[in-house]
Amino acid sequence: xxxxxxxxxxxxxxxxxxxxxxxxxxxxxxxxxxxxxxxxxxxxxxxxxxxxxxxxxxxxxxxxxxxxxxxxxxxxxxxxxxxxxxxxxxxxxxxxxxxxxxxxxxxxxxxxxxxxxxxxxxxxxxxxxxxxxxxxxxxxxxxxxxxxxxxxxxxxxxxxxxxxxxxxxxxxxxxxxxxxxxxxxxxxxxxxxxxxxxxxxxxxxxxxxxxxxxxxxxxxxxxxxxxxxxxxxxxxxxxxxxxxxxxxxxxxxxxxxxxxxxxxxxxxxxxxxxxxxxxxxxxxxxxxxxxxxxxxxxxxxxxxxxxxxxxxxxxxxxxxxxx
Amino acid sequence: xxxxxxxxxxxxxxxxxxxxxxxxxxxxxxxxxxxxxxxxxxxxxxxxxxxxxxxxxxxxxxxxxxxxxxxxxxxxxxxxxxxxxxxxxxxxxxxxxxxxxxxxxxxxxxxxxxxxxxxxxxxxxxxxxxxxxxxxxxxxxxxxxxxxxxxxxxxxxxxxxxxxxxxxxxxxxxxxxxxxxxxxxxxxxxxxxxxxxxxxxxxxxxxxxxxxxxxxxxxxxxxxxxxxxxxxxxxxxxxxxxxxxxxxxxxxxxxxxxxxxxxxxxxxxxxxxxxxxxxxxxxxxxxxxxxxxxxxxxxxxxxxxxxxxxxxxxxxxxxxxxxxxxxxxxxxxxxxxxxxxxxxxxxxxxxxxxxxxxxxxxxxxxxxxxxxxxxxxxxxxxxxxxxxxxxxxxxxxxxxxxxxxxxxxxxxxxxxxxxxxxxxxxxxxxxxxxxxxxxxxxxxxxxxxxxxxxxxxxxxxxxxxxxxxxxxxxxxxxx
Numbered sequence: 001x002x003x004x005x006x007x008x009x010x011x012x013x014x015x016x017x018x019x020x021x022x023x024x025x026x027x028x029x030x031x032x033x034x035x036x037x038x039x040x041x042x043x044x045x046x047x048x049x050x051x052x053x054x055x056x057x058x059x060x061x062x063x064x065x066x067x068x069x070x071x072x073x074x075x076x077x078x079x080x081x082x083x084x085x086x087x088x089x090x091x092x093x094x095x096x097x098x099x100x101x102x103x104x105x106x107x108x109x110x111x112x113x114x115x116x117x118x119x120x121x122x123x124x125x126x127x128x129x130x131x132x133x134x135x136x137x138x139x140x141x142x143x144x145x146x147x148x149x150x151x152x153x154x155x156x157x158x159x160x161x162x163x164x165x166x167x168x169x170x171x172x173x174x175x176x177x178x179x180x181x182x183x184x185x186x187x188x189x190x191x192x193x194x195x196x197x198x199x200x201x202x203x204x205x206x207x208x209x210x211x212x213x214x215x216x217x218x219x220x221x222x223x224x225x226x227x228x229x230x231x232x233x234x235x236x237x238x239x240x241x242x243x244x245x246x247x248x249x250x251x252x253x254x255x256x257x258x259x260x261x262x263x264x265x266x267x268x269x270x271x272x273x274x275x276x277x278x279x280x281x282x283x284x285x286x287x288x289x290x291x292x293x294x295x296x297x298x299x300x301x302x303x304x305x306x307x308x309x310x311x312x313x314x315x316x317x318x319x320x321x322x323x
Numbered sequence: 324x325x326x327x328x329x330x331x332x333x334x335x336x337x338x339x340x341x342x343x344x345x346x347x348x349x350x351x352x353x354x355x356x357x358x359x360x361x362x363x364x365x366x367x368x369x370x371x372x373x374x375x376x377x378x379x380x381x382x383x384x385x386x387x388x389x390x391x392x393x394x395x396x397x398x399x400x401x402x403x404x405x406x407x408x409x410x411x412x413x414x415x416x417x418x419x420x421x422x423x424x425x426x427x428x429x430x431x432x433x434x435x436x437x438x439x440x441x442x443x444x445x446x447x448x449x450x451x452x453x454x455x456x457x458x459x460x461x462x463x464x465x466x467x468x469x470x471x472x473x474x475x476x477x478x479x480x481x482x483x484x485x486x487x488x489x490x491x492x493x494x495x496x497x498x499x500x501x502x503x504x505x506x507x508x509x510x511x512x513x514x515x516x517x518x519x520x521x522x523x524x525x526x527x528x529x530x531x532x533x534x535x536x537x538x539x540x541x542x543x544x545x546x547x548x549x550x551x552x553x554x555x556x557x558x559x560x561x562x563x564x565x566x567x568x569x570x571x572x573x574x575x576x577x578x579x580x581x582x583x584x585x586x587x588x589x590x591x592x593x594x595x596x597x598x599x600x601x602x603x604x605x606x607x608x609x610x611x612x613x614x615x616x617x618x619x620x621x622x623x624x625x626x627x628x629x630x631x632x633x634x635x636x637x638x639x640x641x642x643x644x645x646x647x648x649x650x651x652x653x654x655x656x657x658x659x660x661x662x663x664x665x666x667x668x669x670x671x672x673x674x675x676x677x678x679x680x681x682x683x684x685x686x687x688x689x690x691x692x693x694x695x696x697x698x699x700x701x702x703x704x705x706x707x708x709x710x711x712x713x714x715x716x717x718x719x720x721x722x723x724x725x726x727x728x729x730x731x732x733x734x735x736x737x738x739x740x741x742x743x744x745x746x747x748x749x750x751x752x753x754x755x756x757x758x759x760x761x762x763x764x765x766x767x768x769x770x771x772x773x774x775x776x777x778x779x780x781x782x783x784x785x786x787x788x789x790x791x792x793x794x795x796x797x798x799x800x801x802x
Contacts, residue, residue, distance in 0.1 A: 011510040012343045019519075022777060029781035030788065164788035171789060179740050 034163060037170035038142025044173030045095045047189040048073070048196035049144040055090045055195070056107060062114035062321050063088040067103040068121045070095035071248035075293035076120075077302040078195035084306045086323035091195045096136040097122065100228060105150035113240035116319060117232065120305075122248045122291045123263070138166035201287055201295040208286040210253035229268065242319055246274040246308055249301055251283045254290035273312040278304060324367040326576045327530050327791065334364065339583055343510055354481045354504050357584075361486035365450070372448035375413055380483045382409045383458040387465045387472035387479075399466055406462040414455045417448055422652030450490030452649055456615055458483050461497035463619055470498045478504035487580040491573045493591040493611035500588070508585030513768075518582030520766035520780070525575025527783050528568035531790045532748050536565035539745055544713060547723045551734055555727040557742065559706040562713045564749050567596065570609070575764055594760050596705075596753070597683050599697030601666040602676035604705060612649070616642045627671055639671055640664045650712070655720060659711040666704055682760050 041047065056065065064087060066072055072093020082089040092107060100121050111117055138159040141147045151159065159166075177187050191200035229243070236243045245267050250260075264276045285297045293301055313319045324330050338360050346353040366373050386406045390399050461482070464470045473479050482501045488494075543550055543558035550558070574591035581588045591611050598604035605613050617626075624638045640661070647660020670676040683698065684690040690698065714720035759765035769776050 009344060011512050015510070015512050015515050022780070025777060026781050026784055029778075030785055033785050164791045167785065167789035175740055175744075182739070 034142045041170050041173045043177045043187040043189040046143045048192050052196045056110050059088045061112045064116045065090045066118045068093045069097045071291040073198050075298045080302050098136045111241040115241040117243045119245045244273045247276045247279040249279050251286045251290035274308045354477045357481040361484040364486040379458045380480045384479045390465050391472035403466045410455045419652045453492045456494045487577040493589050518579040521575045521579030525572040529572030531786045533565045533568035536561040551731040563706045599679045602670045603679040655711050662708045
């Protein structure tokens with residue numbers, strides 16, 4: 001049944017060439033759609049990105065720039081912090097884990113002499129994968145296109161892999177906005193103040209159900225946070241700003257004592273301003289995840305942070321411009 | 324491996340390139356490659372059940388050879404019975420063992436005799452009903468001397484395991500598919516393009532329409548006790564489109580994939596929801612299974628050319644009930660089959676079952692009022708039957724129908740946006756299908772300008788990408 005080799009590859013090659021050209025246009029179309037969908041998401045969960053960047057880029061030094069995820073958007077009273085410390089506050093937290101790498105990259109060019117970079121990321125974000133942003137990078141870039149300049153090769157790759165889910169998330173965000181408008185309720189964006197802090201959880205009951213997280217401590221920490229913090233410290237010394245690390249709140253049932261103990265010892269002492277144990281709270285303090293404090297507890301957490309900053313000031317006289 | 328997965332997106336181009344660039348000089352090597360990649364495709368789920376495909380292939384190949392060597396009618400019949408015993412025995416054990424044990428126990432319990440329930444934890448091998456019927460068609464056709472038995476075991480193994488249609492059909496006949504493994508294919512760029520378009524259309528139906536319908540269907544069927552009548556009606560309608568888009572979507576991907584490799588598979592769906600009566604619906608729905616039952620069960624029983632009306636009733640009931648049972652070991656499927664038999668009987672007894680052969684409104688844009696009403700009534704009857712198909716038990720199905728009859732119209736708790744989205748998608752599907760109903764599938768041999776076509780394809784790809792995160796399995800895999 002063997003035949004002589006008379007098969008012509010020409011047709012297959014032409015087919016593959018045409019398919020490649022189509023693929024090129026398809027990719028362009030998909031990217032364009034992502035950005036168009038992002039344009040229509042400005043009233044959604046990530047819409048405050050613009051406010052935050054505007055503050056970051058317009059405020060004079062000294063200022064406090066907080067980077068982190070949703071724990072900052074839901075569980076921080078930026079106004080109270082600003083009034084208490086006597087310096088401007090920029091709260092960069094949005095409800096998406098875009099990764100510490102991206103969070104730092106988007107603020108680093110706007111940090112100057114005497115500014116304070118305060119790292120308040122959720123515990124999983126200390127690890128390698130969330131550091132790179134995973135699924136949320138294409139979303140944030142679609143909503144804030146200037147953010148594209150901060151992407152590295154791996155984040156471009158993640159964006160390509162997760163572009164489908166990003167499109168769907170953008171669509172869902174638009175859908176939520178439409179739903180709320182139909183019901184005459186304010187959108188996510190409309191429930192945020194000028195710092196981008198969210199007030200929509202006021203008087204809402206906690207729905208958080210305990211959940212365990214798992215980490216691969218040593219490997220992820222070594223590949224993830226350690227080199228990143230080292231590069232931040234180096235940049236801070238060069239430009240004269242201060243890098244400080246505190247902790248995001250965490251639900252007690254979620255607390256993995258071994259993990260927190262590990263983090264406490266690994267975060268460099270010279271930049272750590274808090275004791276991690278002070279940020280572990282009862283489950284009833286949390287709204288819908290182990291990182292989201294209920295509205296009524298955000299002042300408690302903010303006061304604790306103010307106390308930690310002042311204690312650090314007194315201990316080191318590094319940030320003596322803080323009230 | 325799922326068609327709607329990243330793995331398949333990597334698998335398909337690799338197989339395509341190897342197939343066309345390296346394997347065209349040697350037919351046996353090409354077929355061996357098809358067997359290998361098909362086994363890989365299947366084994367990606369569970370390698371244990373590959374042995375069942377191999378066993379089916381070995382048994383039917385050997386029996387076919389033995390049948391070819393003898394004219395002894397008795398021996399040929401015994402060989403056929405052996406094939407039936409092995410194939411249906413495997414199918415029966417894996418698919419129906421627990422059902423029969425459970426039903427037996429229930430029956431005794433009804434008469435007050437308490438029996439200990441002792442069922443086995445049997446996993447249903449994916450696609451077993453499909454490839455079993457495909458191999459059986461070979462043996463039966465050899466027995467009937469409609470085809471010559473093949474002596475090429477590699478071609479036969481490729482016929483049984485051909486990956487595009489291995490797990491959910493179309494159920495191919497040996498006379499149609501097997502010869503395609505014995506001839507060399509020339510690459511046809513038009514066929515390949517049509518194949519890709521058909522894959523795109525199939526993915527769109529599955530990922531965008533079926534999976535979105537599934538979300539609402541699951542919610543409505545799970546909480547039917549609290550749902551108002553309009554939502555329960557919509558639940559049945561959504562399921563009608565879920566199962567249609569899920570299964571016909573799979574078939575389109577399978578046929579399109581086969582086209583990329585130069586193979587022609589049979590059409591499995593022909594716009595069934597545009598049918599004007601139930602007989603037409605069954606000529607347009609799961610065609611490969613309907614014709615299988617027609618050729619290997621209904622006609623051997625005598626079909627409609629029997630001496631009495633009673634025998635016609637028996638034959639129609641048999642084909643529909645067996646078809647229902649083929650779908651799964653549950654009384655709901657049997658009831659669904661029986662209900663369809665009931666719909667079908669008046670047509671066949673009144674000799675009206677072949678009134679509507681051509682596609683509706685063949686030479687006009689719109690159907691006549693009579694045709695339109697026929698489509699509506701057929702669709703309503705079909706949706707009613709789908710309730711039994713979707714329900715987890717007969718109690719569940721009757722509960723759903725009773726709740727529907729409550730005539731509750733409190734729609735205050737209804738999610739308008741979700742329902743509007745799915746209804747919009749269904750309306751879009753029906754519009755596209757209506758205007759392309761004379762084609763095998765809507766994108767086939769499109770005459771639109773290239774730029775317009777590409778824009779349409781890109782829009783469909785975007786829809787698929789955005790909806791692709793669920794990665795739901797296909798409903799018919801469980802059958």
